[in-house]
Amino acid sequence: MNLVTQTAPNFVAPAILKNGNIINEFNFKQNIKNQFTVLFFWPMDFTFVCPTEIISFNELYPEFKKRNTEIIGVSKDSVFVHKAWQNLSIQKGGIGKINYTMVSDIKGEIQDSYDVTHPNMGIALRATFVIDKNWIIRHQVINDLPFGRNIKDILRMVDAITFHEKHGDVCPANWETGKTSIHPSEEGLKKYYQ
Structure with missing residues (x-):
């Protein structure tokens, strides 16, 4: 469940x-x-x-x-x-x-x-x-x-939740603290891939 x-x-x-x-x-x-x-x-x-x-x-x-x-x-x-x-x-x-x-x-x-x-x-x-x-x-x-x-990945998830709550951006695959996030919009995704 x-x-x-x-x-x-x-x-x-x-x-x-x-x-x-x-x-x-x-x-x-x-x-x-x-x-x-x-x-x-x-x-x-x-x-x-x-x-x-x-x-x-x-x-x-x-x-x-x-x-x-x-x-x-x-x-x-x-x-x-x-x-x-x-x-x-x-x-x-x-x-x-x-x-x-x-x-x-x-x-x-x-x-x-x-x-x-x-x-x-x-x-x-x-x-x-x-x-x-x-x-x-x-x-x-x-x-x-x-x-x-993978205990380090659990730590990464705590970081991702904290980052999202503070900034509103979403965390892409393999995101870690200091890496680029995505503003949750079509423009934000395009900017991320540029």
């Missing part, structure tokens, strides 16, 4: 916060105010592609914060499994300290509300949502299980 342009579903669930504390009732909407949010789902802890994505998000976390963007990750594992995974070094198959909140969706209710549940396995697909300050989903991408995300 396409959720782009729709209000992001809220949820309340157990989570391990970026400071390492575990809480039983993390309220998504109450914790994310007046900023962009990248909400992403991964299938399971202690797997193979998942840690590469989680660590990549963590490495780029300062870049997201510069853009007033919070990251929230969700899987069906318990908060205790999340914590055990963080307590294990990257060199030993863990993920190390993570600077963003990791949510536990044991019953799969959150992944169902975002319609990202694998049809046969019951775990989440590799889904990513960029949510704006008004709680509207502006970008959505879903990968099958074997294929990792």
Whole structure:
């Protein structure tokens, strides 16, 4: 299901916060105010592609914060499994300290509300949502299980949304900050191709 342009579903669930504390009732909407949010789902802890994505998000976390963007990750594992995974070094198959909140969706209710549940396995697909300050989903991408995300492209999408909101111009294919945008008109498109 396409959720782009729709209000992001809220949820309340157990989570391990970026400071390492575990809480039983993390309220998504109450914790994310007046900023962009990248909400992403991964299938399971202690797997193979998942840690590469989680660590990549963590490495780029300062870049997201510069853009007033919070990251929230969700899987069906318990908060205790999340914590055990963080307590294990990257060199030993863990993920190390993570600077963003990791949510536990044991019953799969959150992944169902975002319609990202694998049809046969019951775990989440590799889904990513960029949510704006008004709680509207502006970008959505879903990968099958074997294929990792391009985290830098998610950062690019935050830049594109911010640029459009500030200037009104639209962002063509492969647009990046500093590249030419298009005034949304026939003349603007002609000028772009000149």
